[in-house]
Amino acid sequence: MHLNLTKKLNFANGKGLLDIDVQIEEGTFVAISGTSGSGKTTLLRLIAGLEKGAGFIKIKENIWLDTANGLHLPPQQRKVGYVFQNYALFPNMTIQQNLTFALEKNQSTAIITELVETMELGELVNRYPQQLSGGQQQRVALARALVRKPPILLLDEPLSALDEGLRNHLQDYILKIHQKYQLTTLLVSHDTREINKMADKVFVLEAGKIIKSGTPQAVFAKNRIAKEYQLSGTVIEIKDKGNRYAISVKIGGNIIEVEKGKQEQNALKVGDVILLSTTVLNATLKK
């Protein structure tokens, strides 16, 4: 997949240009990270054809955009699976109807049966979107996006509104469909842990440009030589101990307490996702 896109944008600090030129191997799971307003969503919208920009898009053998030759396919002809931040399920239709709406003319309904099974939606099909929880709506939105069997799945921060436990659960669903349907997936995410878990490759966007790219490990770890290692976790408690703070961090199934001086504590609060780095000097390894 070849993306070469430019578009004028309004950034927080004035006007600028989104300018991206990348090759992505088919079947790759790509995370797009970056500060808000850096152009992440715009990039997805340009690929889907929901916004107009200049450049060139080629997915497998199909050219979707080639402004030099006056080609600009509308979103209807691009075949992307797009999951919106607010899911965009249609309130006037049941889950079943939302899914069948997405069918192409003469397409068999077998795909819907299959998706309902894969996404475990069996009990929900006769309900309306308003009657579903956020996580359930998310699964429906994913299923609906895949009905046309698109080669590419675009996810615009789909998990940002969900709580921690549900996020993990849905990440597994997304990985499952990514592999099952051999998709090229682009996920907009702020969550380092999410990116580490899911992505093969990450692009860090800033003011419309890719400033870093590579594997999540390479991009997020400052130092790849393992004198230091990093674990991401969640702050669950901050205790005031007079001149120091005891900060409890949950990492996987463990809770680790880290002591910090008053100055160092600065902006941490309960619920923050943090990177805990430590050196390997005292590490013990057991079999």
Next chain:
Amino acid sequence: MDAAFWQTLGLTFQLAAITTMVLLLIGIPLAYFLANTQSRIKPVLEAFISMPLVLPPTVLGFYLLLLLSPESIFGAWLLETFNLRLVFSFAGLVLGSIIYSLPFMVHPIQSGFENLPPSFSEAAYTLGKSKTETLFKVLLPNIKPALLTGIVLSFAHTVGEFGVVLMIGGNIPNETKVASIAIYDEVEGLNYAVANQYALILFLFSFVILLLVYLMNRHGLRVNKF
């Protein structure tokens, strides 16, 4: 209550029903266009549509009279080409009512469209659906309360019009004599009892209609939480 009384009321509701149907057909595309356009003519168009809200109905009626009368170029052309005479006729009343009640149909539908999340239509497009299919299967079904408000308000407003009708329709029984005109006519003739019959019916009708609109909107708000 004699036959003439029921005839007048029948004519009034017939006018309102036809006007509302035509307005629905015009109002949906117009509101859809206004809700989706960034064009420079949007404010101009919006101002024109809203004019009947502030303009004295007699002004609107007066210009329609000038435009449609067989002495004018347009009126003469209509008469010659289609054998259509729009002043002092039922067809003329329909035309006047459409213009007069246009904002009552367009405004609710336009704001209904504007309050839908843009991701609804975008999602439908990424699912391969055309704009028309998206309009009929996704957008319109999700603005039902707005459509009902538009229909009910246009109908009621047409029943209640007076100035435009008087100017271009006059007071011809079974052709242009609607209830609001009849009230004026009966009062002029000092028939207060008959005037009161019309007035009471219109009074109750207006109250019930408005009550319906508010009940519908309350229900609509409960259902359509996005």
